[in-house]
Amino acid sequence: MPSVVPHSGSRGLSNSETLVLQRRRVFALLVLSTIAGLVALMGYTLSRGGISAPEWLLLACFTVTLPWTVIGFWNAVIGLAVMRLAKDPARHVLPALGAVSDTQQITASTAMLVCIRNEEVDTVFRNVAAMIDGLIRAGHGEKFHFYVLSDTDQADIAADEDAAFAELQRRSGDRIALTYRRREQNPGYKAGNIRDFCDRWGNQHDFALTLDADSYMTTDAILRLVRLMQADPKIGIAQSLVTGLPSTSAFARIFQFGMRHGMRSYTIGSAWWQGDCGPYWGHNAVIRLKPFMEHCHLPVLSGKPPLGGWILSHDQIEAVLMRRAGYDVRVVADDQGSWEENPTTLPEFIRRDLRWCQGNMQYFKLLGMTGLKPVSRIQLVLAILMFLGAPAWILFVITVSLLYALSSSPAELLWPGTGSAIFAIIMTMVFAPKIASLVDTMLRRETRRSYGGGFRLMTSAVVEIVFSVLLAPIMAVIQTVFLAGLPFGRKIGWPSQQRTSHAVPMAVAVKRLWMPTVFGAISMAWLYNGFTMATLFALPVFLGPLLAIPFAMGSAWQPVGAVLTRLGLAAVPEEYTRPPALLPLHLEAMGSIAPEVEPETGLQGEGALQPVSQTINS
Numbered sequence: 001m002p003s004v005v006p007h008s009g010s011r012g013l014s015n016s017e018t019l020v021l022q023r024r025r026v027f028a029l030l031v032l033s034t035i036a037g038l039v040a041l042m043g044y045t046l047s048r049g050g051i052s053a054p055e056w057l058l059l060a061c062f063t064v065t066l067p068w069t070v071i072g073f074w075n076a077v078i079g080l081a082v083m084r085l086a087k088d089p090a091r092h093v094l095p096a097l098g099a100v101s102d103t104q105q106i107t108a109s110t111a112m113l114v115c116i117r118n119e120e121v122d123t124v125f126r127n128v129a130a131m132i133d134g135l136i137r138a139g140h141g142e143k144f145h146f147y148v149l150s151d152t153d154q155a156d157i158a159a160d161e162d163a164a165f166a167e168l169q170r171r172s173g174d175r176i177a178l179t180y181r182r183r184e185q186n187p188g189y190k191a192g193n194i195r196d197f198c199d200r201w202g203n204q205h206d207f208a209l210t211l212d213a214d215s216y217m218t219t220d221a222i223l224r225l226v227r228l229m230q231a232d233p234k235i236g237i238a239q240s241l242v243t244g245l246p247s248t249s250a251f252a253r254i255f256q257f258g259m260r261h262g263m264r265s266y267t268i269g270s271a272w273w274q275g276d277c278g279p280y281w282g283h284n285a286v287i288r289l290k291p292f293m294e295h296c297h298l299p300v301l302s303g304k305p306p307l308g309g310w311i312l313s314h315d316q317i318e319a320v321l322m323r324r325a326g327y328d329v330r331v332v333a334d335d336q337g338s339w340e341e342n343p344t345t346l347p348e349f350i351r352r353d354l355r356w357c358q359g360n361m362q363y364f365k366l367l368g369m370t371g372l373k374p375v376s377r378i379q380l381v382l383a384i385l386m387f388l389g390a391p392a393w394i395l396f397v398i399t400v401s402l403l404y405a406l407s408s409s410p411a412e413l414l415w416p417g418t419g420s421a422i423f424a425i426i427m428t429m430v431f432a433p434k435i436a437s438l439v440d441t442m443l444r445r446e447t448r449r450s451y452g453g454g455f456r457l458m459t460s461a462v463v464e465i466v467f468s469v470l471l472a473p474i475m476a477v478i479q480t481v482f483l484a485g486l487p488f489g490r491k492i493g494w495p496s497q498q499r500t501s502h503a504v505p506m507a508v509a510v511k512r513l514w515m516p517t518v519f520g521a522i523s524m525a526w527l528y529n530g531f532t533m534a535t536l537f538a539l540p541v542f543l544g545p546l547l548a549i550p551f552a553m554g555s556a557w558q559p560v561g562a563v564l565t566r567l568g569l570a571a572v573p574e575e576y577t578r579p580p581a582l583l584p585l586h587l588e589a590m591g592s593i594a595p596e597v598e599p600e601t602g603l604q605g606e607g608a609l610q611p612v613s614q615t616i617n618s
Contacts, residue, residue: 020275079269134219191314214341221337236327246589249344261437282315295325306491313359320376520546
């Protein structure tokens with residue numbers, strides 16, 4: 001591999017670097033001026049009778065919630081413009097893709113890192129086997145080495161992993177290199193798992209492609225990332241845009257339908273100005289091993305968990321350390337060939353979200369790291385604000401409600417005209433990423449058809465908006481309570497996830513969601529007794545938590561998911577197009593609404609490969 005000379009801060013900027021710098025200045029101006037304008041408008045709205053101490057609190061909470069909302073809005077606007085005006089949006093925001101072709105020879109050695117911990121073994125090895133089969137068929141098996149890196153601590157699951165890997169070795173070991181390693185302890189969690197790989201085998205490979213237990217990538221997507229890294233030695237991390245696999249779970253279907261749309265415009269818009277300071281989400285991405293091993297070793301934070309000790313949200317820190325070392329972190333901003341499984345129930349979604357929340361709060365101790373790029377430091381601040389916005393939002397709504405309840409003349413508290421305008425502006429900004437991608441999809445005939453047509457697409461969008469309106473305040477309450485407990489030692493750790501569809505019993509729903517339910521019940525009782533048109537905006541905020549328990553149970557109920565699947569609602573395109581690369585996964589959602597497609601035959605005769613899970617179960 002060619003040697004790499006990290007960027008030097010003393011040399012002149014290249015044309016591409018100058019262009020990205022100009023974009024960042026434009027974006028900063030848009031964001032800061034929008035925030036300033038909204039804060040000024042809110043200040044005017046609250047000034048009708050003079051601004052009291054509680055109203056200053058309102059203004060402060062409102063300001064804390066703005067950065068993510070405003071950045072998301074402008075990302076969506078810019079992303080929509082790029083999607084409509086650029087012939088190849090992904091290449092427009094990542095010009096290095098122009099040097100990548102399907103005929104480019106694979107010369108690098110790439111380690112495929114499958115990181116697991118107490119996972120469903122059949123599903124993990126099914127995905128691994130399908131990716132192995134694809135690389136073998138493409139004739140590149142000798143350039144890849146699969147490492148199954150287990151942190152499993154349950155003896156029965158570990159035994160199943162051993163059996164599944166032995167079967168994988170029997171059927172594929174003579175065509176591609178395979179290694180299984182299990183740690184008895186898991187210091188550092190997933191980051192420690194990968195660091196252990198680096199210490200043992202990192203020097204044997206040029207790149208590593210990180211995969212979670214639920215990750216799946218097509219051969220074309222894998223090879224594209226590797227070729228991109230070969231073509232541009234300045235890239236330290238290349239992140240693919242990860243989308244949700246087809247699912248029959250109502251919760252997963254609706255959630256990932258919204259993510260599929262919101263992420264596309266959002267990611268293209270953010271890549272337009274972030275440039276070489278792009279995101280790393282910890283999986284479905286290729287990392288350049290030499291600088292990663294030299295420069296991305298995570299520190300152990302001072303103090304005790306949950307805010308000290310090992311870093312939970314490792315990916316963003318590894319990205320900023322890679323940038324500090326002078327290497328680019330880039331995102332391939334298209335939604336083809338890279339998937340994951342989203343949580344199938346609200347309790348599982350909460351578990352994952354709170355792990356991110358705890359991890360992001362650890363970033364407070366990392367903001368002072370020396371040598372970080374300005375954009376990188378801003379990204380860490382935004383990662384913190386992503387969760388601090390929840391208590392700020394809840395406190396804002398509660399304070400407004402109390403002011404109205406306790407005021408002798410509530411109509412005199414604010415200027416209603418500008419108050420209504422702020423509400424409309426904020427709601428538009430919140431939903432802008434989804435709206436932008438929906439507009440782009442509706443204007444493209446083939447893309448629209450891949451979602452089952454315009455009627456199904458728009459019906460699904462309405463369902464997803466209602467879903468989001470209910471989910472957002474539930475999560476805000478849960479995040480607020482969790483954040484309040486962090487200074488007192490409350491923590492989430494790194495538990496295993498239940499990834500397959502399953503029901504949520506009443507007892508589980510009550511245990512996990514009684515607190516938002518109580519919050520919603522008290523709030524709705526107050527709203528009923530002291531209702532005014534001016535407090536109508538608080539209704540969705542209180543209604544979601546009130547319905548948290550039935551929402552969790554209903555969105556996990558199999559008949560609901562079955563109806564959505566059969567009708568083709570909240571579907572991802574793969575349910576209609578049935579790409580051959582997904583057929584070996586035997587996903588139930590892909591067989592319900594799409595016409596039958598003959599699966600790819602793969603290797604023939606004696607070399608034909610059957611799914612590992614089927615072989616084991618037989």
